[in-house]
Amino acid sequence: MLDKKYNAQEKEGKWLQYWKDNAVYKFTRDNRPVFSVDTPPPTVNGKIHIGHVFSYSQAEMVTRYKRLRGFNVFYPFGFDDNGLPSERLVEKEQGKKAHQIGREEFSRLCYETTDRYEEEFRQLFGQLGVGADMSMCYKTVSPSTIKISQTSFLDLVSKGHCYHKESPALWCNECMTSIAQAELETKTIKTTFNYIHFTTVEDGEQFTIATTRPELLPAIVCVFVNPEDEKRAHLIGKTARIPAINVEVPIMADEKVAIDKGTGVVMCCTFGDQTDIEWWKKYNLPLKHIFTDDGRIIDSVPNYGGLKIKEARAKVIEDLKNAGVVEKIEELEHEVQVHERCGKEVEYSVMKQWFIDTTSHKEDFIRMGNNIKWHPEHMHKRYDEWVNNIAWDWCISRQRYFGVPFPVWYCADCGEAVFARVEDLPVNPLTDKPHIHNCPKCGCSEFVPERDVMDTWATSSVTPLINMKYGEENNYEDILRPMSIRVNASDIIRTWDFYTIVKSFYHFGHQPWNEVMISGFVMAGKGEKISKSKNNSKSDPMQLIKEYSADVIRYWAGSGRLGTDIVFADETILRGRKLVNKIWNVSKFIEMHLTDFENKEFNDYEYIDRWILGSFQEMEKGFIKYLDEYEVGLALNHLEKFFWNFCDNYIEIVKHRLYRPEEFGEKARYSGQKTVYTILYKLLQDFSIFFPFITEEIYQELFHDNKSIHLTEIKPLEFDFDSEIKNGDMIIEIISQARGEKTNHNVSLKTPIKKLDISVDQQLKDAINQSIKDFKATLFIQSLTLQDAKEGFIVNELELNLDETDVK
């Protein structure tokens, strides 16, 4: 028997254990079609928030749906403990920078810290009921992952898509590492636009350059003017003297200079922005790099050496003012590029780095994107736009510690790179030695290890390879190339999705998955993203689960449209609680009336039973259609609507038959029993996608066939009850009107109707005649007369019997 009240905390614990003991979510090969999910490994870098719950729930529900539809679900899990986020966490906890701690100790702390946080994440996803196969759980810094990541690197090198080159790269002087274009964010800051007088050496002609970055004056290598510029073209070919610095640079022509922007004269520094890099390459300009790795002016710059960038800026402005060469200073708000991990403004640096070619195969990447079905569709555009706008090859070198090492050494003499052999992977060049003893180029026997580690995304982008156990025996390559679906939020289309596509294309020549499912974000309020740094998430998910149950939290997480942002709303939680509670109560009711029920072949259903069976069948069609589009929220909405109709209308009608067979007949009772049995079974299956716990509890208690509801299969009904659906709905409308009449008289719904006279059309008359006992019993009608109407129905007379409160 089901308990009077459902104790979520106790039952959820029980079923978690049951699923674990019975390996319900375990993947084993068989001959069913495979549905495979490339799950986002959460970044294990701190506090769990409600956003984690949201983004995993929708995808998890899809896997439950697919399982119920007969797919062999391949649903692994992973944790991303790799890279800068983990390092920053450790630095914050220790209150020290990595280089102050020392490489080895720092690495140890990273492992220890991420392990600790990982346990919390594991617990949360467990308690949420995430039905992943945890025996296939990977970590992004484990030896096997490092091996696959290094294998991928070597493959790309051998195919010529990955190269080592001295080249300008984006540099974060807070994190002291190079970064990639995809790791940039824009931020609006207040600054000043400074108009500075320059003069020509030849004739002392004065001209003005406007800049937001006067500290770059020592890095100026040349000045540009547009050759079409009538007013200033005469400057071309002359020499400019830089004020305050007193250095002379040539004035050159380039059509990229906008005549009407700023002052029409541009200083070119190495490097202030991307155009500078372009010009530097195009005109083979000298390199004047004036910043240190941690954001200071290098010592060799007179007057400013050793100052931080912003200090230098202030001092330069001051000096320029004193020299009387500042025309004006304007206040300015503009957008600058910052590093997404720390929010600090990004600089440029030139050093030897590893790059993956992302710029010369754009057409292929676009084609790969076209081979993938995007849900929702418009997210495809974001991908295309990103690919089309990529300006840099992907720099994967990070001058950091905690990450996948490059399996590379360099000849101490000639600098030739020596790569590890695939069979020797994983290797750490800092501790391992190359397999050859002499440089193949110069014969030198001394090698220098690569000290950089790879970008986190360089490893995250091989999750399909990790999933398929690439390179191992008994791998899953045959079933996971490509995988069925990738799921993630919209913010990492340009990183995770893009890089994975790049690598899959280079490795295999095809797309990594057939479909992509993009979820939205959880907003703390309107237009306010939940963020760890702001700590603006009001709700701790563990606390919420404790308070409302995992099923109810899942209701919130499963609502809403795919790809659409959601605000955490108490009212949605309450609505979920009502729904879950109702499922429990109606199940209790049905259980009560099934104690003597035997499931037999039966086709002689009562009219109203045919109505609800047909309605369920119709509903489930739409339900399936939504789920096939991965619109879990819409599917749930659709199902919920039917469910309340089932409870409030159908159950109210059928209960008389169930309670009083002596009055309505045993066959009519059996028809009702068979109907509620069938529909509850199917409702539980459908609801199990969203509420895995309570549905399991009810299922095992009522339908005890010794197996988890999550391993059953949805088989759609195949009735032909179109007429019953249509006319049954009309009957419900009549009932509703009559109930309204009772309510308007402020009397109980049990109040008998002394006389009801209605006009109905022929179809409806047939329907009412076929369901006459149910109809009269539901409304407590003592006398009913039916007249003819052309269409629909009209209530001619309704007289309540206010003397009696009960018919029986």
Added chain:
RNA sequence: GGAAGUUUAGCUCAGUUGGUAGAGCAUCUGCCUUACAAGCAGGCGGUCAUAGGUUCGAGUCCUAUAACUUCCACCA
């Protein structure tokens, strides 16, 4: 500067091929009805952002505009 999404009841949001506007919450009124008061029945509440157009008919299709959100680019 380019692009995408959103705009429907006081609030949160549904509305699948165009056919008389829906749900929950809130509010108000009744009803303790042999599953459920965490319930049931009902009321109030909307020129579907604005302006045009296509159509017999537009919340739904087309065009333009506005506001909000987001992505991207430029930032001398």
